[in-house]
Structure formats: C-alpha cells, structure tokens
Amino acid sequence: MTAKRVLLACDVGEPLTEDLDALLKTEEWESERHCYDALIALGYEVKTLAIFNDIRPFIECVADFKPDVIFNQVDHFNNLSLHDRNVAGVCELLNVAYTGSSPAALMLCKNKALTKELLTAHRIKVPQFTVFNLGKKVTMKRRLRFPQIIKPLSDEASYGIAKASLVMTSEEAIERVKYIHDQCKQDAIAEEYIEGTELYVSVLGNDRLEVFPIRQCSFPEEEGAPKFATFKVKWDEEYRKKWGIKYEFARLNDARLEKRVKQLAKRIYRILRLQGYGRLDVRLTAEGHVYVIEANPNPQIAKDEDYALSARKAGYSYEQLIARIVKYAEDIHPRLIGR
C-alpha cells in the first residue's frame, strides 16, 4: 500500500527568501515543524508549501503532488486573516480533503459580532457588544456598561489587544476604537468586560465530539497586573513570568460545573459549524455564569499550546492527535463537496 500523501500548507507574511524546509527548523516555525514531524512519524508522504499572496503555486502543487489530505495551517492570505475561509474554499474547489473547519465556521467565528449574534439566538450568554465600522465617525451609539474591552472585530492571536484595550469611560473607549481603526485598519468591537476565570475548552471531532480537560489562564490579583490575555501575555514568556501569569489546567473543583462547561462547548462547536478541532474561550464569573468570549476554529496546534496540552492530558500522544485531525478531514470531505 502506498503511503498517504499529505500537503502541509502554511502561510507567510512576505515572499520566502529561504527554502521552506530550512525555515521549518527555526524557532519561529515551531508549530509547523511539530505538525511536519508528526506527519512524518505517522508514515505519510509529506510535502510543505507556503502561501503568501498568490494562490496559483498552491493549485499547481496540489495538481502535481495529488495530496490525499491538505493539512491546513493557513490562517492568512496576503496578511489578511479574513481570507482563511477562502483558502479552505479553494481546497473544496480542488476536491481535496483538508483539516479543520470549513469556510462556514471560519466566517462565523472570524467576525466576533456575528458569532455573538448567533449564540444569543441560542440563548447562550455572551458579553453585550457594539461595533464601530471603519471609516464612520466614532460616537458612542449604545449604552454598554463599563468597563469595556475594545478589540479588532475580526482578528486573532490578541492582535491589537493591550492593557489600554480595557476602558472605563466613553472618552477612553473612543480613543481605543480610533486606535483599532488606524493601526489595525479594521472595524472595532466594544464588549462589556466580563470579570471571571478565563477558560479554554478544546474539542475534537465532526459529529461525535470529545472535550478535553479544560485549561485556564491565571492572572495575579496584584495592582497593575494584566487581567486578560493581551498580545504580550500571549506571546511574551518573560512578561508572563514577571507578572506570575500562568497557562495551566483549570481547577474548577466542581464536577457538575465542569460537565456544564464541556456540554456548552459542544453546543457552541455545533452551532458555529466547527469541524475537526476547535477551542472555545469562555469566562466563568463568580456567580457561576459562563460567557463566551471567542470560538477558535483551527486553533494553534503547537505541542506546547493549550489545545495539544489538553489532548495530551486526555491520553492522545501528539502523533495520535495529528492522525485524528487528518482522519476527521477525510471523513467530512464528501459532505463538504456535496457527494
């Protein structure tokens, strides 16, 4: 039997000047390397390709290599994260199975307002919010309670999120909205700030879903310390150490609560049409209410990220996890292309 062919597709923010396989050995490409090594260890024939702002090399590579599955690690095209859905769409047009979510989930989750509107229709608790469109005059149009958090409407990885994102007054809110418009060049969303424990709930599957042990980000009580996952919190280990911020397994100490959070994660996953693997980010208030902050189709999958750590705790080796994600891609493919 010939080995399964897997094309590991990644994105780059500028044209590559070096060989991708050499780059994969560097620290910056750790996440892709983890996937690559796992795919090789699984015995697949693997080819890598980086996509920047031209889709044609990708189409040609698929035609030449004829992958059985595309392991989709592309979350930007031409530095725009909203195009992730279109890359998934191209995989469908090329009739090749691809990992993770389809354009539907990528679209529903990328727009943080749309996600929340849909969840509200299902009576799932989300922070109240309002959107400030780019290019329109910034005035406070609706009375949201303070504190509020101001974010890019359609981004990820905490881009544009800093301590200054948490605002106490209309003036501060307007200033931060303008910052998002100017710096991130996109619409801004203002959400009521939900005080509570930040939980990350990792889900695997298409129809039958498995929810892994929950993780949390713990912030210190200390005055001046960040209380939410800013860009620095997420990506700067030294900064986390300095403040004593920890990503760790959740200590809910309440089996019923844990079950409730896991059931909710499954419901959200289905409502938002996630497939393969996904992570739901929620906040649990002191009163026991669970508010959805964000749904992440195709979450970060490096070995040391929350998703893989949760899977590990559930008993999946990294290779087993990657193999499952590939299998779910193949399972769902006929349905995605209408066969």
Ligand SMILES: Nc1ncnc2c1ncn2[C@@H]1O[C@H](COP(=O)(O)OP(=O)(O)O)[C@@H](O)[C@H]1O
């Ligand atoms: N409404 C909110 N209430 C409390 N914290 C929030 C809220 N929205 C965002 N945050 C904090 O900001 C972080 C990043 O926000 P998120 O919407 O997940 O953006 P990204 O897509 O960039 O990860 C969250 O992990 C959380 O710590």
Ligand SMILES: [Mg+2]
């Ligand atoms: Mg997030």
